[in-house]
Structures are given as structure tokens and as C-alpha cells.
Amino acid sequence: MACLLEAPLRISVLSEVTASSRHYVDRLFDPDPHKVLQGVIDMKNAVIGNNKQKANLIVLGAVPRLLYLLQQECSTSELRTECAVVLGSLAMGTENNIKSLVDCHIIPALLQGLLSQDLKFIEACLRCLRTVFISPITPVQLLYTTSEHQTILYNHGAIQNIAHLLNSSSYKVQMQALKFFSVLAYENPQVSITLANVLVDGELLSQVFVRMMQRDKSIEMQLTAAKCLTYMCRAGAFRTTFNCIVLKTLPCLVRMCNKDRLLEERVEGAETLAYLIELDVELQRTASITDHLIAMLADYFKYPSSVSAITDIKRLDHDLKHAHELRQAAFKLYASLGANDEDIRKKIIEAENMMDRIVSGLSESSIKVRLAAVRCLHSLSRSVQQLRTSFQDHAVWKPLMKLLQNAPEEVLVMASSTLCNLLLEFSPSKEPILESGAIELLCNLTQSESPALRVNGIWALMNMAFQAEQKTKMDILRALSTEQLFRLLSDPDVNVLMKTLGLLRNLLSTRPHIDQIMTSHGKQIVQAVTLILEGEHNIEVKEQTLCILANIADGTTAKDLIMMNDDILQKVKYYMGHSNVKLQIAATFCISNLIWNEEEGSQERQDKLREMGIVDILHKLTQSADANLCDRAKTAMQQYLA
16 A cells, blocks of 8 residues: 555655746736846845756746746847746756756757847857857757858848947957857858958958957967868968968967967867868968977877876866867868978978877877877878888887777778878888788778778778789689679779779789689679670769779780670770760770780681771871870881781
């Protein structure tokens, strides 16, 4: 019987608790607007520092009513402001409170509130939004940083309504408006181009941002204004050669990397600068010689100076967190700096203990640091000289292979991209990587659901197969399996298809290798080639496929597989007369290999192709305006005339 009494007891306790809060909610529905306002003010005072009261009001349905009042045009500015304040207070409660607020669609309502002309109401909305988004349980996609959400704000006149706030007498309002524009411009060409032409009290918005980067402004303002111009530049609002970028934004961001700045400022400065210069070699060169930036970044790895001396656990966690953030930012900026210029890469690697730091970074406990470190390594691995020296001296392939064993997808993509470079024919790391069991690992990557990982897996195998020994080629084919190879040849991602064709082309090089592979896999390869040449593929794919046919035609016995297949021969003939010169050259090269005089059976092959009308086509091609095609056709014709 005792168990039967428990449920009613719990209900009665809940009723007691919520009954004391119900009158606050009831007053929100009073027909007298003055009483409603007073009710909201009383509710505000009741919830301050009282999580139980906040939870009760949410349970009783206060949030939908507050949002309703906040969005009504007939509500006074004071009422709307007080509603936003109460919602902000409710958001300062538990994570369950945040979830309830988000589920009630509080975010769109508050963002719409930013279009108001009332500064107090705007500030209340911004405070509430900040509280909501600080919570780790708030889905990031709800923030209006995606193109779709940015466009919604753009279409609702947000730019015009908020631009004038940049000249507000209130520093807080200025900063919130500035942060708003940094979010709005991020990776959005339409918005950024519009912003470049906006006037604020007769002054271009970009010039307002430049003014906000002056040294007499707060660091927060300088940094946020620099972010606005960075995002606008990357989105195509103006060229990277513009003075506001080269002479203002870039130097401002470099200043933020100085050791005199706060740790958070150094992190944000470095990461924003990395984004600004990521794709532009001239900006990379300018940044590399500004205020000794490369040497300055070396200091990012020296914090904290002495972890062992710290006994306070909270302080230790705090310092380690900052150490991770600093190293992550430094690796990101080094990666951008060294993306294109060989001299810059050399300077980076010559920086204090740089290669040791990168190798250590690959095994950091922080996944973000590991990712940034491998990005830096990938950037530096584009250097032939460094692959032959520093990369070999520090055996960077070892931690890289370890990283590939078990890592999140984003790290795997960057690590496998780096491995592709380490497997180039001039890299001393190629042999030890091969001996470490890389073939199986790379073959597994080709089965990934991620197109990027499939591309990198097959790309690395393609590099591995280039001028490789016959055993290596057969090991690749065995580990990959013909089924997977031909599955990749029908991959919907054109990059995967192109790299697979590249692998096949490298496998089918040197005559003994061509003949052996075609003896065991010839039927399937010819079938795959036929399907590609018949399919709706771009010029590059078909050119690569015809080059594979030309390689097969260079084999001693393998060329018979082409000669016995009239369908393939007709396709080669068709592409000799194609409108695209690249395809004509590749097809003519194939014919040239088939009819080469010095090889056994050449006369029979020449006769068959003559009957197909190939000689007539070759004669026409010797008159081609394209020098390469003309030379290729003449070389083939000489085989008939010899």
C-alpha cells in the first residue's frame, strides 16, 4: 500500500511549488497593459539568483508568453525590453532551461529584435543571445552564420538598421554592432560586397572599420574590426592588394600576435591572420617579413613557462588550455605562411625547434592541436627540399602513420594529404612508409564514405605506384582487389575517378608490368575503359582513359587485347576526330604504339587499322594547326612509310 501513496505525494509537492509561481505567469495575460508590464518587472525580480523559480516559470509556460509580448508591435519598448531581460535571466539557469528556451524558438525572435530602433531593447536581446550561445548545449547551427541565415538577416534590412550603431556614443553598442557585422560577412559574398558599398554617415563602412583599427582604440575593437575586413576580403568584397588589407588589416593582426598582448588576443589574432593570408601568396610574403612574425610565433610554444611549479589544479587546467590554444593558433598561421613560398617554408623550419614541435604536436592530447600540427606539416611537405632533408632527419612519417591509425575524419583527411606528398618519388620517406604496411591502410581509406578520404587514399597509392617495382604494384592490386578498383572507377566523385585512373596509368607502365597486369586483369580493365569512354565524363577523365589505352598499347602482349576488341578500336578512331585536341593527341598516341614498326606483328596491326580508315585520319591530322597533334600524327604516319 505504501507504494500506492508515493505518486500522489510527489504530485502534491510539485503543486505546492508551482502554485507559488503561477500568479507571475497569470499576470502576463492581464488585459491591462500597465499590469502586464508590472507583472514582467516583478517576475524579473523574482527569478534573479533563483534557479528553482526559473524552472517553475518555464514549466508553467512563461517563455511562449514572454516571446509573444516581445514580438508584438503594439507592446511598448519598455515592455519588450523587460521581456528580453527576463528571458536572459531564465537563460542563466540550468542547461535544461537553455534547452527549453531554444525549443521555444527564442533565437529567431531575439535576432528579429536586433532590427529595432530602441538601443536598450537591442542590448537586452544581445545579452540574452550571448547567454544562450555561451551554453555548450545550444546547437551552433542556430547561430545565423550559415549563408541561409545570413541572407535572412540581409533581406530584413539588418545592415541598414545596424550600421548606424557603429557611431553610437555607447562603446558596448558599438562593439555588439561590430561583432554582428563580423558574423554577417563570414564566407558570404553577397553580404560582403553589399557591406563594401554601405555608407555610415557619409563614410564607407570599410573606412569605419579601418578607423576602428587605430591604435588608440581598444584591442577588442581593433581585433573585431580586423576580422570584419578579413571576412569581407576572403568573401571577395575587395582585392587583397587594397590598402585597407595590406597596410591596415594585416599589420593590425600581426600586432595582435605580439607577446605583450593577452593570450586570448594572441590566439584570435593569429587565427584571423591565418585565414586572411591562407590563399594569397603576396599576403603570405608580406606577413612573413612584418615585425619578425615567424620568430614571434615561436613564443607561442613557450607557455606556460613551468607547468611543474603549478600546484593549483584549476590553475594548471587553465594554463594547459591556453597552451593548447596558443600552439593550435601558431600551427595554423605557420601553415598559411608556408602554403606557397619555398623561402618562407625554409624560415619556418629553421625557427627554434620547429620540426620537433610539429612532431610533438602530432601526438598532443588536444585534437585541435593535432589537426593544426598536421596542417602545418602538410603545408611544409610541399617543399621538395624539406622532404629530402628536415622531414627525413626527423622521420616525420612515423608519427604521421601513427596518427592515421585512429583519428577523427578531419585529421585523417589532412594526415593522408600529407602522406601523399611523402610518397612522391623523390621523397626518402617513400620506402620506409611502404615497408611499414601503408598499402593496406591506404586501401582501407579508399572504402571510406568520405570522398576526401577516398581521394587521398587512391592518390597516395597512385604516388606509391609511380615507377615502382613490379612487386609493389602487384601488392597494391592484391590489397585493393579488382572489385574495389573498378568500384572506384565508377565513383560519383570525379576526383576519386581521376586519381583511380592515375593509379591505373602508373600501374600500367613499363612493358613487363603492363603485360603481367593485363594477363591477370586485362578483361576487366578493357571493360572499365570502354564504359568510361562511352559515359558522360569530362575531357580530363577521357584524356586520362585514352592515355591508359596508350600505355596498354605499349605492352608486348597486352596490345592484342586492344587489337582484338573492335569496339575499343572504333572508340579510339572516334576520338582521333574529336573536336578537343587533347583527346585527339591521346588517341593518336595509342595508335602510334599499336603500329610501331620495330615490334612483332606490327604489319598485321597496321593493315587492320588501315582498313578502318586510320591512315586517312592520320594524314588529315598532319595538317593540324596544333603543333603537338601534328607531330604526333607525323610520327605515326612514319610507321606506315618505313
